[in-house]
Structure formats: structure tokens, C-alpha cells
Amino acid sequence: xxxxxxxxxxxxxxxxxxxxxxxxxxxxxxxxxxxxxxxxxxxxxxxxxxxxxxxxxxxxxxxxxxxxxxxxxxxxxxxxxxxxxxxxxxxxxxxxxxxxxxxxxxxxxxxxxxxxxxxxxxxxxxxxxxxxxxxxxxxxxxxxxxxxxxxxxxxxxxxxxxxxxxxxxxxxxxxxxxxxxxxxxxxxxxxx
Amino acid sequence: xxxxxxxxxxxxxxxxxxxxxxxxxxxxxxxxxxxxxxxxxxxxxxxxxxxxxxxxxxxxxxxxxxxxxxxxxxxxxxxxxxxxxxxxxxxxxxxxxxxxxxxxxxxxxxxxxxxxxxxxxxxxxxxxxxxxxxxxxxxxxxxxxxxxxxxxxxxxxxxxxxxxxxxxxxxxxxxxxxxxxxxxxxxxxxxxxxxxxxxxxxxxxxxxxxxxxxxxxxxxxxxxxxxxxxxxxxxxxxxxxxxxxxxxxxxxxxxxxxxxxxxxxxxxxxxxxxxxxxxxxxxxxxxxxxxxxxxxxxxxxxxxxxxxx
Numbered sequence: 210x211x212x213x214x215x216x217x218x219x220x221x222x223x224x225x226x227x228x229x230x231x232x233x234x235x236x237x238x239x240x241x242x243x244x245x246x247x248x249x250x251x252x253x254x255x256x257x258x259x260x261x262x263x264x265x266x267x268x269x270x271x272x273x274x275x276x277x278x279x280x281x282x283x284x285x286x287x288x289x290x291x292x293x294x295x296x297x298x299x300x301x302x303x304x305x306x307x308x309x310x311x312x313x314x315x316x317x318x319x320x321x322x323x324x325x326x327x328x329x330x331x332x333x334x335x336x337x338x339x340x341x342x343x344x345x346x347x348x349x350x351x352x353x354x355x356x357x358x359x360x361x362x363x364x365x366x367x368x369x370x371x372x373x374x375x376x377x378x379x380x381x382x383x384x385x386x387x388x389x390x391x392x393x394x395x396x397x398x399x400x401x
Numbered sequence: 402x403x404x405x406x407x408x409x410x411x412x413x414x415x416x417x418x419x420x421x422x423x424x425x426x427x428x429x430x431x432x433x434x435x436x437x438x439x440x441x442x443x444x445x446x447x448x449x450x451x452x453x454x455x456x457x458x459x460x461x462x463x464x465x466x467x468x469x470x471x472x473x474x475x476x477x478x479x480x481x482x483x484x485x486x487x488x489x490x491x492x493x494x495x496x497x498x499x500x501x502x503x504x505x506x507x508x509x510x511x512x513x514x515x516x517x518x519x520x521x522x523x524x525x526x527x528x529x530x531x532x533x534x535x536x537x538x539x540x541x542x543x544x545x546x547x548x549x550x551x552x553x554x555x556x557x558x559x560x561x562x563x564x565x566x567x568x569x570x571x572x573x574x575x576x577x578x579x580x581x582x583x584x585x586x587x588x589x590x591x592x593x594x595x596x597x598x599x600x601x602x603x604x605x606x607x608x609x610x611x612x613x614x615x616x617x618x619x620x621x622x623x624x625x626x627x628x629x630x631x632x633x634x635x636x637x638x639x640x641x642x643x644x645x646x647x648x649x650x651x652x653x654x655x656x657x658x659x660x661x662x663x664x665x666x667x668x669x670x671x672x673x674x675x676x677x678x679x680x681x682x683x684x685x686x687x688x689x690x691x692x693x694x695x696x697x698x699x700x701x702x703x704x705x706x707x708x709x710x
């Protein structure tokens with residue numbers, strides 16, 4: 210098995226385990242980390258090329274929805290959008306520093322939490338939007354960032370070990386133009 | 402040229418996949434709301450919940466361990482004043498039990514005389530709490546009893562001394578219980594002292610609020626709330642909690658009444674699922690409850706008694 214695939218598969222297994230076993234026990238003031246979201250966004254940012262990020266986001270969104278009693282498909286919808294946006298923005302803005310992936314991760318987490326709150330309120334939860342944002346969405350977003358940012362930095366280090374192509378090189382699309390001979394790296398612009 | 406074509410194809414494929422996944426998600430959300438509790442998606446949700454029971458057991462074990470350690474630390478650091486207060490409370494409770502036992506025996510004698518049945522005879526299934534929710538927007542627990550043990554969705558669940566919630570989904574050997582503190586919970590109640598009716602609702606801040614109370618109904622701190630049986634979900638006469646705060650505005654038109662649940666959800670380890678209750682005012686089981694046609698039935702439609710899934 211390719212090393213990157215192994216890392217992603219192990220990460221997926223760990224994310225499910227942490228969500229089910231650890232998350233309920235580390236709730237702080239009713240905020241709880243969402244390891245499914247954290248994993249999907251880390252996968253989208255660290256491996257933005259290809260369609261795997263979208264499929265991972267959908268799968269983990271569905272898993273999160275099915276593990277609870279919330280409407281099935283809601284988190285899947287938001288995570289697919291967030292993963293698509295995060296991977297494309299990262300591909301365009303990546304400057305080989307740690308700041309950019311972390312910033313993209315934070316923005317994506319907050320957007321997903323805020324829109325999930327909007328969704329929950331609009332589908333009948335007994336709370337105002339302000340309450341939903343203040344009591345759930347923002348605390349959860351902060352918690353997700355506190356848990357997710359170190360993990361993101363760690364996963365990037367795993368992918369950027371010495372002797373391996375840098376994340377920037379990997380994230381940009383490498384294209385061999387002739388038979389087996391790599392003539393150079395071509396940075397592609399994705400269409401939104 | 403070939404490169405550009407390759408890029409275009411890749412981008413197109415990605416966009417088609419994105420659109421497909423978004424459409425599938427939206428269709429699922431729509432189906433979820435349109436189907437009933439017995440719908441396919443709800444069933445899948447229950448099945449997934451049942452399939453991950455071993456992991457939930459592990460989670461519950463960690464949680465119990467943490468709670469025990471925390472309680473032990475609290476006990477170790479309890480001051481002499483706290484211990485003295487607890488001893489005093491213990492003494493008072495002993496006296497209260499003795500008094501209540503007297504009342505119970507007197508009531509038994511009177512019932513025998515009148516040929517009445519015992520008012521509350523609960524048919525319950527004991528269950529162990531295996532885990533708490535892994536979802537920040539919910540306040541639910543999982544118990545180790547399910548369809549095989551006669552549990553069905555809608556049954557009320559009791560803690561040590563009062564209602565704690567309602568079964569919302571069931572799989573073969575486990576069930577999910579939505580606690581009263583969940584923002585989608587609601588239970589029709591009576592104030593025991595003056596029989597005023599209201600609805601106790603959960604909230605995102607984890608507190609219980611007494612709402613829909615008549616403007617002229619008197620309520621004060623210490624009032625005990627019991628289920629009224631209206632709405633058809635909870636049996637009548639079960640203890641819910643006690644009023645701990647009443648915030649009135651200047652005109653007294655609206656009140657914010659905070660209720661303390663009688664059974665603490667945090668310390669739950671074992672619960673009782675009430676499958677049947679013999680009393681003169683009991684409510685029928687949810688599965689065979691036709692919607693009430695009188696004025697009281699409104700609450701059943703407005704999400705009272707926990708039907709929020």
C-alpha cells in the first residue's frame with residue numbers, strides 16, 4: 210500500500226475511533242470536537258489534488274449524520290462544500306508556509322459550524338440563531354480548531370518528510386508530457 | 402493542447418462529482434424530513450447506532466472511570482462543613498422516608514377499603530447506560546436494551562427518581578434516549594400544588610424551562626412538576642423536577658422559569674424504561690396513540706413530549 214494512502218486510511222480509522230470513544234468524554238461546556246469534520250478538512254488540505262477529498266468529506270459527513278439523530282445528509286452536504294473550497298483555495302494560495310493551511314482550516318471549520326447552526330435552527334431546533342451560534346457553533350468551532358490545528362501540522366509533517374516531494378510540489382499537479390519523462394512541474398489553475 | 406484538454410477533463414469530472422454529492426446530500430435531507438420515524442433513513446441511523454455499540458461501550462467505560470475519579474477527588478477535598486451539611490440532610494431524608502412510609506401504608510389501607518388499584522404500578526425494563534452522544538447538538542444517551550427486550554421508540558425513561566427522557570430510536574440490543582435537557586425535548590407537566598399546566602422544554606444551554614404556563618398561574622421556587630400525560634407520550638404522574646428560579650419581568654406578563662430535573666443526567670448509570678404503567682390516568686403507548694382531538698392535543702403537534710426527531 211502506498212504510504213500516503215496508508216496514512217490517510219489510518220487517519221480515517223483513528224477519526225472514527227476518536228469520534229465514538231473520546232469525543233463524548235472530552236466535552237467542555239457542551240462543546241464537543243467533531244473528529245469527522247477535522248479529518249475531512251485535513252484530508253482536503255493536505256491532499257487537495259484529485260477527487261478523493263470530496264469522497265472522504267461525503268463519507269465522513271454521512272458517518273457523522275448517521276451516528277447521531279440529526280438529519281441525515283446535512284453534515285455531508287456542508288463537508289463536501291467545505292472540502293472542495295478548502296482544497297481549491299489551498300491549491301491557489303499555498304506558499305509552502307504553515308500559516309496558509311492553518312488559516313484555511315480555521316475558516317473552513319467556522320463556516321461549517323455556522324452553517325450547520327443555521328441549518329439546525331431552520332429545521333426546528335428550539336433555539337434562536339444567536340443562541341445556536343453562541344452556545345454551540347462557536348464553542349464547537351474553537352474546540353475543533355484547538356484539536357485540529359496541531360493534527361493538521363502533524364499530518365503535514367508526515368507528508369513532508371525529508372526525501373519526499375514537498376507538499377507544494379505534491380499539491381501542484383505534476384504532469385508528464387512525454388513518455389515517462391517528467392519535463393517539469395506545471396502549476397495548474399483549477400476552475401471553480 | 403493535450404495538457405489543457407487533460408486539465409479540462411479533470412476539472413469537469415471534479416465539478417460533476419461535486420454536484421452529484423451535493424444533490425445526493427440534499428435528497429437525503431429531504432427524504433429524512435419527509436419519511437416518518439419508521440422510514441429507511443431513520444432505520445439506517447438506528448442500525449448504525451447499534452453496529453457501533455462495542456465502541457460506545459468503550460466510551461462509556463472511559464466516561465465512568467473519569468466520573469468516578471472526579472467524584473473521588475471531590476469527596477477527598479470535601480470540607481468538614483460540607484460533610485456536616487450532608488449528615489444533616491441525610492438525617493432529614495431519613496425522617497422524611499419514615500413519614501412517607503406512614504403515608505404509603507395509610508394510602509394502602511384506604512385503597513383496600515375503597516377497592517381501588519394501586520395508583521402507580523410501573524412495568525419497567527432496567528437498562529445500563531453504555532455511552533453518551535458523540536454529537537454536540539444532541540443530549541442523548543445509549544442504553545443496552547433494545548427491540549429484543551421489548552423497547553420501542555417513544556417510551557419514557559426514568560432515572561433514580563424521576564423522568565430523564567424518552568426513547569427516540571431502537572436497534573436490536575440498544576436504544577437511544579433523548580434526555581429532557583435536549584433542545585428538541587418537551588414534556589407536558591402539571592405543577593403538583595395547584596395543577597397548573599405547562600411544558601418543560603430542554604435548551605441548548607442544558608437547562609430546563611417551564612413554558613406555556615397560564616399568566617395567572619402561581620409558581621414559586623420549590624414547586625414540584627409531574628407529567629400531565631397530555632400529548633400522549635409520557636404517562637401521567639411521573640416526577641419531572643422542581644422549580645429553582647422564577648424570573649418575572651416588570652409587568653409579570655412573561656416569566657422565565659428554570660426547572661431542576663429530579664434525576665441528574667450526568668450521574669446516570671442505570672435507568673428504567675417504562676413499558677407500561679397502571680394508573681387511572683395513564684397515557685396509551687405512543688404506537689397506538691391517535692392524535693387527541695380536544696384542545697389539549699395541540700401540544701402533541703408542537704413537539705411536546707419529545708417528538709423532535
